[in-house]
Amino acid sequence: MATLTYTPVENVPIAHNTVYNKFHTNETRKLNFRIRQLQKLYWGLKDEEPALLEACKLDLGKSAFETYLTEVGWVLNDILFMIKNLKRFAKDEKAEDTSLMNMAMSPKIRKDPLGAVLIIGAYNFPIQLTLGPLVGAIAAGCTAVIKPSENAVNAAKIMEKIIKNSLDSNAYQVVQGGVPETTALLDCKWDLIFYTGSANVGKIISKKAAETLTPVVLELGGKNPAIITKNADPRLAARRLLWAKLMNVGQVCVSQNYILVDKEILPAFLKQLEIAFKEFQPKGAESADDYGKVINERQWLRLKQMLDSTQGKVLIGGKTNKSTLFFEPTVVQVSSPDDSLLKDESFGPLIPILPVNNLDEAVRIANKVDPTPLGLYPFGNKTETAQILSMTRSGGASINDGFFHASIPTLEFGGVGDSGQGAYRGKASFDAFTHRRAITTTPSWVEGLLAIRYPPYTNDKLKK
Numbered sequence: 001m002a003t004l005t006y007t008p009v010e011n012v013p014i015a016h017n018t019v020y021n022k023f024h025t026n027e028t029r030k031l032n033f034r035i036r037q038l039q040k041l042y043w044g045l046k047d048e049e050p051a052l053l054e055a056c057k058l059d060l061g062k063s064a065f066e067t068y069l070t071e072v073g074w075v076l077n078d079i080l081f082m083i084k085n086l087k088r089f090a091k092d093e094k095a096e097d098t099s100l101m102n103m104a105m106s107p108k109i110r111k112d113p114l115g116a117v118l119i120i121g122a123y124n125f126p127i128q129l130t131l132g133p134l135v136g137a138i139a140a141g142c143t144a145v146i147k148p149s150e151n152a153v154n155a156a157k158i159m160e161k162i163i164k165n166s167l168d169s170n171a172y173q174v175v176q177g178g179v180p181e182t183t184a185l186l187d188c189k190w191d192l193i194f195y196t197g198s199a200n201v202g203k204i205i206s207k208k209a210a211e212t213l214t215p216v217v218l219e220l221g222g223k224n225p226a227i228i229t230k231n232a233d234p235r236l237a238a239r240r241l242l243w244a245k246l247m248n249v250g251q252v253c254v255s256q257n258y259i260l261v262d263k264e265i266l267p268a269f270l271k272q273l274e275i276a277f278k279e280f281q282p283k284g285a286e287s288a289d290d291y292g293k294v295i296n297e298r299q300w301l302r303l304k305q306m307l308d309s310t311q312g313k314v315l316i317g318g319k320t321n322k323s324t325l326f327f328e329p330t331v332v333q334v335s336s337p338d339d340s341l342l343k344d345e346s347f348g349p350l351i352p353i354l355p356v357n358n359l360d361e362a363v364r365i366a367n368k369v370d371p372t373p374l375g376l377y378p379f380g381n382k383t384e385t386a387q388i389l390s391m392t393r394s395g396g397a398s399i400n401d402g403f404f405h406a407s408i409p410t411l412e413f414g415g416v417g418d419s420g421q422g423a424y425r426g427k428a429s430f431d432a433f434t435h436r437r438a439i440t441t442t443p444s445w446v447e448g449l450l451a452i453r454y455p456p457y458t459n460d461k462l463k464k
């Protein structure tokens with residue numbers, strides 16, 4: 001197994017100082033600098049594309065197609081979008097129509113970089129979740145240290161190589177490591193911490209950031225529901241939700257954690273799920289070359305423990321193999337919202353199904369299990385899906401699909417409540433790392449008009 005060389009803890013403050021000092025040279029504020037760095041990142045990724053595809057195969061068993069679609073191609077696309085639109089995003093914005101007097105001061109918003117930022121990535125999409133935010137940071141004119149997930153060892157190594165070889169090494173640094181190295185990073189004063197990962201670690205980040213009033217963007221997880229009403233199309237629901245669980249072996253923050261199905265449609269839905277399994281994996285998951293693996297033994301054991309402790313009945317799947325970290329996509333019919341499969345985020349290929357009497361009951365359960373999940377997936381007719389949206393909250397939602405909203409590159413992505421704060425992608429990636437600085441310029445010729453603001457405040461002034 002590949003090993004990752006961790007950054008010595010004593011070098012962590014050096015990485016911070018380097019990017020901090022570089023930011024204060026003001027060089028990274030220049031648009032030409034930012035565009036050049038984005039171009040270099042693009043070509044760095046292109047050069048290492050085969051190595052990145054191989055790395056994700058080794059780390060997560062991902063097929064080259066999936067890695068290109070959700071990782072390499074994803075970030076390349078984000079870079080091109082940013083290069084194309086950066087000048088427009090970075091332009092000053094005039095204040096909306098204000099009084100003639102105020103217009104004389106040219107009120108506007110100037111887009112300033114936040115400064116030196118820290119980006120902490122998760123393991124499941126190791127490239128996209130680390131370099132995606134970096135695209136926003138570079139575009140906004142920030143400098144950055146990135147801390148890839150130590151669990152996706154191979155991807156972490158290649159990303160370090162790309163950044164070292166392609167980018168300005170004083171502006172962008174990589175720190176490798178786990179808890180001690182990340183803790184040392186959190187001991188430094190940043191201008192923003194952009195964190196993707198679990199809610200528990202999100203709380204650690206938030207608490208630490210609060211000590212120095214450092215702003216945070218938190219991209220966390222959640223217990224995302226799919227809701228299938230009696231008027232949904234069972235074939236579409238089965239295919240689309242199964243797709244959303246096969247991808248990356250269900251290690252996707254936005255995939256549905258459980259499915260609430262109207263009892264009236266349950267038999268048809270289960271039948272269609274079986275058909276979809278046969279279509280997508282004709283020889284079974286274990287023989288499917290495009291079906292990946294659980295990231296490591298710790299996560300595999302956690303999933304196995306979840307499966308072993310359910311009170312539900314396994315309807316499809318259930319095979320596992322610790323030595324290969326294989327975990328079959330597994331459909332379990334549960335009978336209570338208190339089942340362990342609903343209570344915890346599985347972040348794996350578990351597909352618990354809870355039959356419900358109607359839409360209202362489904363919404364009640366979803367709101368109780370997690371009032372603010374990262375994603376929500378209502379399947380039904382127009383009126384029903386609109387009704388579900390109007391009675392729930394979530395970071396985002398895909399109507400009649402699994403997590404499609406998260407794949408639109410120009411659509412702002414983020415959580416709400418316990419699933420996170422702040423958003424990115426498209427223009428939002430630029431905004432996430434930008435301070436909207438309010439500016440006015442008071443010309444000397446308005447002094448006569450301004451006379452009224454100066455004391456003494458006599459009663460005569462009230463009449464003017």
Ligand code: NAD
Binds near residue numbers: 129179196218254415
């Ligand atoms: P994780 O929280 O274990 O790790 C994420 C990062 O935090 C890693 O870089 C890790 O080194 C660091 N970290 C871990 N423990 C730490 C500690 N005690 N102090 C400081 N830093 C620490 O998350 P993960 O296992 O990599 O990812 C799974 C979780 O992330 C799931 O809950 C999933 O839903 C969520 N997630 C969210 C999104 C999103 O965009 N909202 C995307 C992917 C994953």
